[in-house]
Amino acid sequence: MWVNWRDRTIRGAGDRWLMWTVFALVAAYTVGLLLHGAGPNPLVDIWLGELTQWVPVAVFWLAAVRTRFTRGDVLFATLAVTFNAAADTYYVTAMDAGGELPFPSPADVGYLLFYPLMLAALVALVRSQMRGLAWSVLLDSAVGALGAAAVLAAVLAPVLTVAVDESAVLATVVAVAYPVFDLLLVAVIAGIAAAPGLRIGERWAFLVGGLVVFAAADVVYALLEVSGTYIVGLPLDAAWALGLALMVVWVDAAGRPHRGPYSGDRKTPALFVPAVSVAAALGVLIVGTQIVQPATAVILASLTVSLAAIPLVFRQRLLRRQARTDDLTGLPNRRALYADAPALLTISRAAARQQHSALLLLDLDRFKEVNDSLGHDVGDRLLVQVSGRLATALPPDARLARLGGDEFAILLVNAGEAEATTVALSLRDALAQTFSLEGLAVQTSASIGIALFPEQGHDLSDLLRRADMAMYKAKSSRGGHHVYRSEDDSHGDTRLRTLQELRLAVTDDQLVVYYQPKINLRTGEVTGVEALVRWQHPTRGLLLPEDFLDLVEESGLMHALTRIVLGKALDQAVLWQHAGHALTIAVNMSASSLVNVEFPEEIVRMVTARRLPASALMLEITEDFLMSDRDRARDVLSRLREAGIQIAVDDFGTGYSSLSYLRDLPIDELKLDRSFVSPMADDARAASLVASTIDLAHSLGLRMVAEGVESSVAYDELARYGCDHAQGFFMSQPIPALELERWLAARHALEPGSADEIRLLP
Template sequence: MRGNWRDTSLRSVGDRWLIWTVFVLFAAYTIGLLLHGEGPKPIVDIVLAELTQWLPVAVFWLATVRTGFARGDVLFASLALTFNAAADTYYITAMDAAGELPFPSPADLGYVLFYPLMLIALVALVRSQMRGLAWSVLLDSTVGALGAAAVLAALLGPVLNEAVDESAILATSVAVAYPVFDLLLVAAIAGIAAAPGLRIGPRWGFLVGGLVVFAAADVVYARLEVSGTYYVGLPLDAAWALGTALMALWVDAAGRPHSGTFVSDRKTPALFVPAVAVAAGLGVLILGTQVVQPVAAVILASLTVSLAAIPLVFRQRLLRRQARTDDLTGLPNRRALYADAPALLTLSRASARQRHCALLLLDLDRFKEVNDSLGHDVGDRLLVQVSARLAAALPEEASLARLGGDEFAILLTNAGETEATAVALNLRDALAQTFTLEGLAVQTSASIGIALFPEQGHDLSDLLRRADMAMYKAKSGRHGHHVYQSEDNSHGEIRLRTQQELRLAVTDDQLVVHYQPKIGLKTGEVTGVEALVRWQHPTRGLLLPEDFLDLVEESGLMHALTRIVLTKALDQAVLWQDDGHALTIAVNMSASSLVNVEFPEEIVRMIAARGLPASSLMLEITEDFLMSDRDRARNVLTRLREAGIQIAVDDFGTGYSSLSYLRDLPIDELKLDRSFVMPMADDARAASLVASTIDLAHSLGLRMVAEGVESSVAYDELARFGCDHAQGFFMSRPVPALELDSWLAARHDLEPAPANEIQLLP
């Protein structure tokens, strides 16, 4: 590997020196031409002139070899430069003492071949992308090309007139070929420059600059040749050397491996080139009213202006279509739905047999997690894929629209409750398939609310409102889909009011934390506590998590709530530490908080700011998070464990059946769900399952905590099975910190009690 790296580095250094040599020779040649004087100067006219042509050719062929002859643009450009350099060599060596050469000559063949080969190289550069460009971009490219061609045709008019000699067909053809090819070359460059959607690789500007310099030098040369004032050794000769040097800079980058991505570095505004082209075309036409212009220039200028006017004709239609289309997905938007739905509903009502319609409102579940964890650009790509799947899964007569965010509406004509429910199931099945985003396998689901026409609404506004209530009923109950019922109306109002109150609860410190102790079953000592959030509602009293956590998740407030609980729990840990109680505090973490890539570092900073050891905090996570994205879970948990924070799996046994994550992920503790513990006293099989689960945890080097211990029988059995810790109402309910302080103080005054005589806190 080290040898390969060294070889690559040496080649890279050698390539850079070759490019530097090209420009050093160009500088020397230019100085030589400026100091040329009269008479031939072999060092300048032959040696330096040939080196400035052939050294760039070497750069081009090195790039061709590096790309394995697979890049058509690099290969044909190399051939073009080779023919041009060979023609130049023949021109220098074959001219007579007076500096003359018969016209046309073999040199002209090489010079002329440069142009079609370079045009082929330009076509190869953009050919694969032209099909995917919008027609407006192609139109802009055509306008830019015609405008540039019109200007060049006007400049080359005298040259074309002079070149036409009906008595010498071959000489005339060759003479006309130069300006015509120059015209095509400049037109192609302008056309590519006018298409901002093309990805044309790094250093594109050097290729453009080199070709433009070539074309400009040809125009000046043609005018000097017509007037009989050109001779070898003019400073003009440096222009062709400059053109080849600039093109060598382009091909040096194009031939490197990292340039295969073809990332464009162009910063030109999208309409800059077409606007300049139109102005140039108008200039040629206006100038033609005062001075006679070549017919070709007038035709090209007229075409430029005419094509540029095409978008004006269709602008109103395009604007109307854009106003009805969602920019991201290309689906009809909310405005289109409101415009089209009334006609469909009226048609259904007016039919001989009044047809039923159904409106489905679809909202992605936990879409905010994708935006927060992977970024809004990835979220946008997910929405594009979702819209494509929805469109493919719908019947032909259905109307699909994106209302905004992750919300979609589907209007079904001639469909009742049965048909609408079947469509909802099909849509959820379509979205259940894994999406691939940023190399990650992402799964999503949707909640769908259904409202029926005309039973549940006589217009689109009524249907949308009721479908929205049904959708949130489906989301809160996790049913997947729900058909609107009359009782959903009041439920929807309660839900909306509760959401508003929740936002106020977060800002007004209405969230409180209660603590439930964890008891070491071998010693009977308190080893830690679990922090559990409560909402001290101003009118409804103390609310438990099951009364509001789902709404917290839906409202996007989970991250804020988690931060509040962490802050209160860690502040309390400081107080307990000062009182001599070194208790580990466990805090439940939602998946929506842990997917935030910056959250682990934020937790570490919160602990360090309070002077607590990192091991004083334990984060409880669910199996769902561990299994939904194993790689992300491993990354997050590893960073937390490396910082010294402990990890526990909450509600163990209620999630996925696969236990491979216990081997792969950094976990300290398993919390056996209460659904396994509570039946132990009356069910031998349940007790056997608990015992085997404890053995499994110990075999993996993990601690086991039993939740939901509500009797002395369960407590004693768990101790007999070797369970490490227990928590539940038998020992203590979750209580405020002050009540727990009193309980801890009372226990401290007692001698360690046997397991069946533990002091309880009601």
């Protein structure tokens, strides 16, 4: 597994060198054009020029292969640069000694194909987000596009007004096609830049910059052609190569797995591009009063100004609509739901006494992990796709609103408990299908609380409060959905009170760590301990993890709790090291902590700061984390293992059935779940399963630790099967550090290896 990971790193480094080779070739090509003088030069214009075309093509195809040809933007862009390079090759090989070529020629086919294919790439880049953008954002985008097109049409006036020669209609059409395509390309780019709600990935500015340079070179070329002053070998030829090089930077990032929050958020003020576009359009119209402008430029400028005036004409309506609309998803927001609900509920109540309505409160499970691991922009795109699926799965008369974050409300008019439950099941089925985000397959689920009108509330506030209690019940029980019951009310109050107390516990040092020893079954020595968190509640006494960990996860406090437990455990390891107890301390890690891409480095810093050997720490993870995102798990675990930290799989055998991760991921130890150990004495099949699992671990070079050893029979059987270590109440329950030290001292006082030593309890 290590060789494969290193090979992957080496391949990535090789791809980066290829990208930098592109820029080196562009620099050499530019210098060559500046030095060789007028007219074509074979070394510069053919060999160097073609390398600046085809090396970028190679980078684009590598990105397409990395994305398995599933990303439309990368695929269309790859085809665009390929056709452009092929056309350029034909041009330089077929031109005469003076650098001339009959016009039009087959080269123009490839050159012209670049534009629709690149336009298709831009459309593919933003298509999935357009539906979720607010109407005002789309209007700003249209203003930006038309304004840019108006200016370019005015600049290209000499080209666009070329007279049609009846004997050369094809040549005229091809000649005009270039500036028209440039006009469309610049318009689309300006439209994207004018829509701040769009997120088009890392290094998006390089794609836009490359296309702008490409279009600018086309404009200058067209003007030189009209004046008859263009020849092959001008420094202008380097502009197309530079444009391709900038696009290479974008596609190199687009074709790689993303690590950490995206850096593609744009900082341009929301109205900057539309304002500049309107000013430019007004400039075109003003200049048109003194100098004759092409009809195309005047029409585009007029449309720009007209569209920009729409918000002024309908300002009140737009403001009212925006106040009721969620900016991200385009759904009604909380304000709209509160405004519409009274009338809907009144209609339902007046229609017939036996008819009911229902409010469903939907919350995505573990949505915070998506934001922490993939970035908030990817989380936003997930919410847009979720809103689309919810709208599609709902009945026509249902009202869907986004309340904020990952919370959605659905109001079903004239629907009882049975109908609401059916809708909840269909919504969960709709969200169970995989979402595709930036080339990543993301799975999510939802918990849904249901409150019924009028039995469980006579207004929206009451329904929301009770639906929230029901939703928490569904989330804590992992049942998917739950209909509010009267007993949930006290549970909700208890939950809120416990949550407040838990936040205080995190900041007020109420969390304590207990330690359970691990025994080497061959020697009887204590080789390590597992650190287990407890909550020393000021009124309820010592609380076990099952009493509060679910609430910690739901409230987003897991990362803070994990940091506290790690810190306390490592501090204790330092004390034990000084006392001569070289014990490995194992700490449980939740998936929500490990998805934070910076957390592995933070763990390493905590160990280093205490001058502990990295091997003194073992992190216990679950199979769910390993299987939910194999690439991310490999990256996180590889970085931890490189630092010397050991990795154990906790509760082995209770998660996913696939065992391929044992081969692919850097793991040191498996911890066999207690559900396999407990029945060994009375169940031959269970004993056989334990023995075969131990053999499997050893065949893969892994250590096996048995959890939940509570009898001498289990202890002896595990030793006979060759299990490496064991922990459980038979040897010692989890105890505070001071009690563990006394327990260790008592063990050392006995004769090593004696039965009393093994069975000594605290």
